[in-house]
Amino acid sequence: MNKQKYTDRQMRLAGYAKALGNPIRVAIMEFLAQRDTCFFGEIHEQLPIAKATASQHLTALKNAGLIQGEIMPPKVKYCINRENWNEAKQLFGTFFSQCECHKKSCCS
Amino acid sequence: MNKQKYTDRQMRLAGYAKALGNPIRVAIMEFLAQRDTCFFGEIHEQLPIAKATASQHLTALKNAGLIQGEIMPPKVKYCINRENWNEAKQLFGTFFSQCECHKKSCCS
DNA sequence: AAAATTGTTCGTATTTTTGCGAACTAAAAC
DNA sequence: GTTTTAGTTCGCAAAAATACGAACAATTTT
Numbered sequence: 001m002n003k004q005k006y007t008d009r010q011m012r013l014a015g016y017a018k019a020l021g022n023p024i025r026v027a028i029m030e031f032l033a034q035r036d037t038c039f040f041g042e043i044h045e046q047l048p049i050a051k052a053t054a055s056q057h058l059t060a061l062k063n064a065g066l067i068q069g070e071i072m073p074p075k076v077k078y079c080i081n082r083e084n085w086n087e088a089k090q091l092f093g094t095f096f097s098q099c100e101c102h103k104k105s106c107c108s
Numbered sequence: 109m110n111k112q113k114y115t116d117r118q119m120r121l122a123g124y125a126k127a128l129g130n131p132i133r134v135a136i137m138e139f140l141a142q143r144d145t146c147f148f149g150e151i152h153e154q155l156p157i158a159k160a161t162a163s164q165h166l167t168a169l170k171n172a173g174l175i176q177g178e179i180m181p182p183k184v185k186y187c188i189n190r191e192n193w194n195e196a197k198q199l200f201g202t203f204f205s206q207c208e209c210h211k212k213s214c215c216s
Numbered sequence: 217a218a219a220a221t222t223g224t225t226c227g228t229a230t231t232t233t234t235g236c237g238a239a240c241t242a243a244a245a246c
Numbered sequence: 247g248t249t250t251t252a253g254t255t256c257g258c259a260a261a262a263a264t265a266c267g268a269a270c271a272a273t274t275t276t
Contacts, residue, residue, distance in 0.1 A: 005156055006131040010138070014131040021126030022234090023114040026203075030118070033207035040253060048113060053235050055254055060233090073243045074252045080207055089204035095134070096197035099141035099188055130264090148223060161265050163224055168263090181273045182222045 013095060016088040019064030024049065025057050032067060032080050039075045121203060124196040127172030132157065133165050140175060140188050147183045 006014075020026055024047060031046055032038050044054045058078060061067045065084040070077045114122075128134055132155060139154055140146050152162045166186060169175045173192040178185045 006135045010131045010134045014129055014134045017125045017127075017134070018129030019125075020203075021122055021129040023118045023122040026118045026122045026125070027114045030203070030206060041251095044253090049234095050236055051253070052237075052255080056234080059254090071242095071253095074241095074250090076253060085204075085207065092200045092204065095128075095138070096193075096200065098138060099193065149221095152223090157264095158266055159223070160225080160267075164264080167224090179223095179272095182220095182271095183273095184223060 009091065012087070013091045015064055016066065016084075016091065019061055019066055022057070024054075025061055028057060028061060029066065029080070032078060036079075038078050039072075040078065041075070043078065117199065120195070121199045123172055124174065124192075124199065127169055127174055130165070132162075133169055136165060136169060137174065137188070140186060144187075146186050147180075148186065149183070151186065 020029070027046065028043060031043060035042075040055070040058070043058070044051055047054050049057075058067065058069070062069060062078075065081055066088065067078050068081045070079070128137070135154065136151060139151060143150075148163070148166070151166070152159055155162050157165075166175065166177070170177060170186075173189055174196065175186050176189045178187070
């Protein structure tokens with residue numbers, strides 16, 4: 001029974017991936033990446049979903065650590081969480097460089 | 109109602125991300141990346157889950173396009189799908205370079 | 217031919233995700 | 247103080263993900 005549990009790094013990578021595993025959330029992140037200030041309303045305007053649903057997706061991204069919210073009554077400004085974004089960037093970078101699939105050596 | 113639907117690129121990125129949105133599947137991909145030939149049994153050996161569950165996760169990765177299976181009776185050999193792996197690598201690379209968060213300009 | 221090996225599929229149960237409208241909260245504007 | 251504005255949270259329903267054991271299929275071995 002040498003079943004090894006996955007590592008903390010794998011957990012973190014999976015967590016970020018899961019957060020990005022939905023086209024709406026990808027669109028939100030890209031929208032945030034392009035603009036300096038993003039109020040909820042601006043974000044919601046771009047999306048073909050109800051306000052409540054948009055709020056949920058933002059909460060999911062926030063819980064994953066990819067964004068952060070700042071309350072500016074009566075608005076809420078969201079922005080990318082730089083620290084975690086960079087961690088995710090690094091994790092995915094390392095992940096994808098594990099297999100240099102242009103070489104014939106990987107996968108027969 | 110200028111709600112724009114997400115793009116095909118965003119869909120593809122989200123699809124790959126969703127497939128990687130689970131630590132077991134991340135572990136499977138990393139295991140495959142390290143070895144040239146991987147039979148189901150070898151993969152399952154590494155995982156703390158039932159055979160049926162492992163098979164499901166492999167099917168999920170295969171449906172996402174990240175791996176491919178080759179039947180070698182009575183075994184099945186899995187390997188990374190190089191073409192799609194490279195597409196995913198490129199998609200994530202582009203995605204994460206959209207916001208150079210070391211600059212102060214992004215997110216206040 | 218019978219038995220063993222190697223995985224997949226089926227059936228089921230539990231949990232999580234997704235989405236919406238309605239109700240709610242908090243500050244701003246009037 | 248009442249009304250607007252801007253979002254969040256609640257409650258619900260439907261769908262998808264996760265996990266397992268049992269049954270099944272296909273080839274190899276005996």
